[in-house]
Amino acid sequence: MTNYRLTDEQRRLKSAAREFAQEELLPIATRIERTGEPLPREVLALMAERGFMGLDIPVEYGGLGLDTLSCAIILEEVCAVWFSAGTYPVTLLTGPLLFAGTKEQQDKYLPKVANGELITAFALTETEAGSDAASIQTFAERDGDHWVINGRKIYITNGGRADLIVLFARTEKDAPRGGGISLFLIERExxxxxxxxxxxxxxxxxNPIAELVFDDCRVPNSCLMGMPGEGFRYIQVGFAKTRAIYGARCAGVAQGALDYALSYMQIREQFGQPLSSFQALRFRAAELAARIEAGRQLSYHAAVLAEDETPDAPTAASMAKMVASDVCTEVTQQAVQFLGGHGLTKDHPVERFYRETKLFQIGDGSSEMLRLLVSRHLNQQSQAGMSARLASD
Incomplete structure (x- = not known):
């Protein structure tokens, strides 16, 4: 494991994020999650005002310019209260746009993302291409200095209200697997x-999920991000970082659920004593706390590797999200169980935490796909080690 120690500034950020989430986001989350309405844009403006938007966007574009571990620490605290609010401060737009976008694209979009004015959506998933991103069929055909796009995307988070779509589209019909895919920036209108x-x-x-349709959608070449056919490579730049952060967000939800359940067990009495006095429940809570910490530390470790862009960063991030999402599912289920019948009601947030966790094992890389990626890496390591041993004999 990578050795790291939280700096005084990171501890301050963690404390500030926890205070903001508990005091300002929690009342809003309680109301919004009951009504089922989308997260209001005013919340994004509030988060920006308090310094919790554009976490990874450079300071010159109005962001905070934080490292990946600091982003993970902040969003862990936000998601302990409201996972949906943790979707916006770090997006899959920033990494590829900084890596491959033009100065004009960066100047146009990054400041508006940083101040909460611009909602973005990442349009990758299709009917026949979810985890298998290389199989997308949405096609962009070159027409002079324009591109004409046709295709459909499904299950796109915030797709119905996003101001800017980061679109994955095929631009070469006969390219090898994983090649011939490009990134486009599509404005809502x-x-x-x-x-x-x-x-x-x-x-x-x-954060409503929608289908997006591109029907002879004609855009100028200025909407292309980077070079044609390099989109798959560009997006890999962001995956290690966002998956490490996602793991920390899962740890945050799990911690929020366990903390709530433990507080409830202090005041809920059965057989003349609080639930917290029953050894079996205390032992189970201790086990869950240890599992949460394991997911948290894996995520922090992956965040450090992602920031340093080490070769092992993608695998570490896959491990972090895989473990933390599974732990979160286990913890939230047990939190409902700790509350008994009360846990099934909307009077307590644990039922929401429990419902939310299924996404964590599907979105941003399903658990099955992450296991495949990790196992592939292990196999490559094993083969390399065997080759080295044979060469030394």
Whole structure:
């Protein structure tokens, strides 16, 4: 494991994020999650005002310019109260745009993302291409100094209300697997772009999920991010960072659920004594706390590697999200169980935490896909080690 110690500034950020989440986000989350309405834009403005938006965006564009570990620490605290609010401070737009975008694109979009004015959506998933991103069929055809895009994207978070779409589209029909894919920046009012079905989901209604349709959507070449055919490579720049942060967000939800359940167990009495006095429940809580810490430390470790752009960063990030999302599912389920019948009611947030966790094992890389990536890395390491041993014999 990478050795690290939180700096005084990181501890300050963690404390400030916890205070903000508990005092200002919690009342809003309680109201919004009951009504099922989308997260209000005013919340993003509030988060920006308090210094919790554009965490990874450079200071010259109005962001905070924080390292990956600091971003993870902050969003862990935010998500301990409201996972949906943790979607916005770090997005999949920033990394690729800084890496491959033009100065004009960066100047146009990054300041508005940093101040909460611009909501973005990442349009990758299709009917036949979810975890298998290389199989996308949405196609962008070159027409002079424009591109004409046709295709459909499904299950796109905030797709129905995003101001800017980061679109994955194929630009070469006969390119090898993983090649011939490009990134486009599509503004909401672009002719030929429309929102299709809005999906009803068991959770995350604050960030509604929608189908996006591109019907002869014509955009200028200035909407292309980077070089044609290099989109798959560009997006890998951001995955190690965002998956490490996602793991920390899962740890935050798990910690929030366990903390609430433990507080409840202090005051809920059965058989003349509080639930917290029963050894079996205390032991179970201790086990869950240890599991949360394991997921947290894996995520912090992955965040450090992602910041340093080490070769092991993608695998570490996959491990972090895989473990932390599984732990979160276990913890939130047990939190409901700790509350008994009360845990099934909307009077307590643990039922929301429990419903939300299913996304964590599917979105931003399903648990199955992450296991595949990790196992592939292990196999490569094993083969390399065997080759080295054979060469030395």
């Amino acid at each position: 672009t002719p030929g772009f429309l929102v299709g079905q809005t999906y009803e989901t068991i959770a995350h209604t604050a």
